[in-house]
Amino acid sequence: MITLAHVSKRYPGGYEALKDVSLDIANGEMVFVTGHSGAGKSTLIKLIAAIERPTGGTITVNRQAIGKLRRGAVPYLRRNIGLIFQDHKLLFDRNVIQNVLLPLHIAGFNRHDAAARARAALDKVGLLQREKAHPVTLSGGEQQRLCIARAIVSRPSLLLADEPTGNLDSEYASEIMVMFKAFNQAGTTVVISTHDHSAIAAGNTRIIRLDHGSLQT
Amino acid sequence: MKAWLTHHRQALISSFAQLLKTPFASLFTLLAIGVSLSLPAGLYLLLQNMTQIVGALPAQTEITVFMQNDAGAGDISAFKSRLAHIAGIRDSRFVSRNTALAALSLQMGIPDLASELPENPLPDAWVIVPSTAEPATLKQLAASLRTLPKVALVQSDEQWAQRLQALLALGRYMFTLLACILAVALISISGNTIRLQILTRFDEIEVSRLIGATSGYIRRPFLYFGALQGMLGGLVAWLAVTIATMQLEPYIHSLTQLYASPFRLRTLSIEEIMILLLGASAIGWVGAYLAVGRTLAQIEKSP
Ligand SMILES: Nc1ncnc2c1ncn2[C@@H]1O[C@H](COP(=O)(O)OP(=O)(O)OP(=O)(O)O)[C@@H](O)[C@H]1O
Numbered sequence: 014m015i016t017l018a019h020v021s022k023r024y025p026g027g028y029e030a031l032k033d034v035s036l037d038i039a040n041g042e043m044v045f046v047t048g049h050s051g052a053g054k055s056t057l058i059k060l061i062a063a064i065e066r067p068t069g070g071t072i073t074v075n076r077q078a079i080g081k082l083r084r085g086a087v088p089y090l091r092r093n094i095g096l097i098f099q100d101h102k103l104l105f106d107r108n109v110i111q112n113v114l115l116p117l118h119i120a121g122f123n124r125h126d127a128a129a130r131a132r133a134a135l136d137k138v139g140l141l142q143r144e145k146a147h148p149v150t151l152s153g154g155e156q157q158r159l160c161i162a163r164a165i166v167s168r169p170s171l172l173l174a175d176e177p178t179g180n181l182d183s184e185y186a187s188e189i190m191v192m193f194k195a196f197n198q199a200g201t202t203v204v205i206s207t208h209d210h211s212a213i214a215a216g217n218t219r220i221i222r223l224d225h226g227s228l229q230t
Numbered sequence: 231m232k233a234w235l236t237h238h239r240q241a242l243i244s245s246f247a248q249l250l251k252t253p254f255a256s257l258f259t260l261l262a263i264g265v266s267l268s269l270p271a272g273l274y275l276l277l278q279n280m281t282q283i284v285g286a287l288p289a290q291t292e293i294t295v296f297m298q299n300d301a302g303a304g305d306i307s308a309f310k311s312r313l314a315h316i317a318g319i320r321d322s323r324f325v326s327r328n329t330a331l332a333a334l335s336l337q338m339g340i341p342d343l344a345s346e347l348p349e350n351p352l353p354d355a356w357v358i359v360p361s362t363a364e365p366a367t368l369k370q371l372a373a374s375l376r377t378l379p380k381v382a383l384v385q386s387d388e389q390w391a392q393r394l395q396a397l398l399a400l401g402r403y404m405f406t407l408l409a410c411i412l413a414v415a416l417i418s419i420s421g422n423t424i425r426l427q428i429l430t431r432f433d434e435i436e437v438s439r440l441i442g443a444t445s446g447y448i449r450r451p452f453l454y455f456g457a458l459q460g461m462l463g464g465l466v467a468w469l470a471v472t473i474a475t476m477q478l479e480p481y482i483h484s485l486t487q488l489y490a491s492p493f494r495l496r497t498l499s500i501e502e503i504m505i506l507l508l509g510a511s512a513i514g515w516v517g518a519y520l521a522v523g524r525t526l527a528q529i530e531k532s533p
């Protein structure tokens with residue numbers, strides 16, 4: 014599913030956020046990416062989603078080389094990736110269900126199918142009762158779940174989550190981890206970046222450790 | 231295909247919604263666009279009416295046809311019957327060489343000029359009043375007069391008409407210039423309102439981009455908005471021009487009655503209205519396209 018070969022990323026300022034990283038994530042696998050703050054976790058996720066381009070090496074996602082992707086092809090790659098951001102990136106000028114409908118509108122679903130899918134996604138994250146609510150009125154955990162609903166609504170084969178439990182207390186956090194496990198069981202490849210060790214210790218999931226941009230083995 | 235249609239319908243609906251969201255700002259923008267557009271539209275209408283007036287004006291141009299010296303009475307009447315078959319002649323009048331000489335002697339104050347001269351040096355002549363002052367038609371008329379038998383010389387005074395035409399041509403040139411300048415101004419008005427809209431919807435654009443929206447999807451609502459805004463501005467311009475002509479109508483009416491002229495003030499035709507509206511939406515579209523293009527490039531740079 015995802016292959017990195019000697020990938021490095023140097024930001025315009027000159028800082029090298031990733032150094033010679035090589036790894037493989039199989040289809041249907043679930044992995045954690047951990048490391049200290051600034052280790053390069055978000056950078057790795059952004060490279061996989063083609064939000065940033067590598068400055069060295071090659072990344073292949075779904076058999077597509079990210080470095081060589083045309084600009085026009087990026088949207089179609091992204092439609093197959095569910096993205097969960099460190100800072101939610103919810104739209105506060107619309108209600109809960111409209112946030113979830115956005116990816117479906119972009120993909121061109123008709124109104125009826127889109128509404129059904131959006132409800133199903135909200136149901137999965139336990140927010141169906143709040144579909145008409147506004148994101149500002151949701152708690153931090155609920156906002157994060159809304160973000161997850163938006164990421165899974167178009168049934169992507171790859172789910173990328175950047176610190177999904179970053180600012181949640183551990184009860185909410187484990188609830189969300191359970192959700193990711195369920196998606197993974199349903200066949201979705203899941204990559205989660207986190208520095209929450211309790212979440213990782215719980216399972217026997219594969220862990221990728223980053224340290225100052227290098228892979229730790 | 232269906233998705234494409236859905237996208238376009240959504241974009242159109244959202245454009246209307248955006249306009250209504252800020253009714254006062256929208257109204258002022260529409261007025262600004264409308265007033266700017268009404269200037270070239272009004273000038274155009276003025277020119278069209280002027281051209282019509284010039285065409286309908288009694289031609290003050292006269293064409294003088296001098297006959298050859300050996301033309302007899304038979305040739306004169308033959309000329310007269312040929313003249314009847316030539317189009318574009320309002321009036322014609324024969325001035326015989328004797329009449330001409332009498333007039334000349336009167337002018338020069340020599341009563342017995344005719345008896346002083348061994349023979350009348352003046353030729354017979356026709357004074358022809360064409361039905362139009364249009365130079366091309368005049369030229370043609372003069373040319374066909376020249377081909378008639380026993381004609382020595384055809385003299386037409388086209389200067390007056392030429393000057394008027396030159397003035398109209400200048401007017402048309404100014405119209406084109408004004409239209410171009412205002413098109414550029416309108417592109418920037420449209421671009422500016424779109425830019426403001428983009429700023430308020432920046433989050434939406436960024437998120438859409440991150441979850442797989444194509445540039446086309448992001449551009450579309452703004453392009454629709456620009457085109458819609460331009461078209462409504464065009465509508466305002468049309469209204470303004472129509473009201474202005476309606477205000478002028480009574481004055482023109484009393485004026486044309488004085489001259490017993492059949493002239494009627496002309497308003498914009500359906501085709502011209504369509505051109506105005508389509509042109510205005512095209513300009514709005516271009517402004518929006520430029521504005522969105524720049525913003526998209528910015529987003530690409532700073533994800
Ligand atoms: N757009 C950017 N321009 C320049 N430097 C950047 C940019 N984004 C990240 N960096 C730098 O790259 C390094 C890695 O950043 P990254 O966001 O990947 O870390 P992280 O592991 O996600 O950290 P955190 O746990 O705090 O989110 C940091 O030192 C950061 O300052």
Ligand SMILES: [Mg+2]
Binds near residue numbers: 055175
């Ligand atoms: Mg991060």
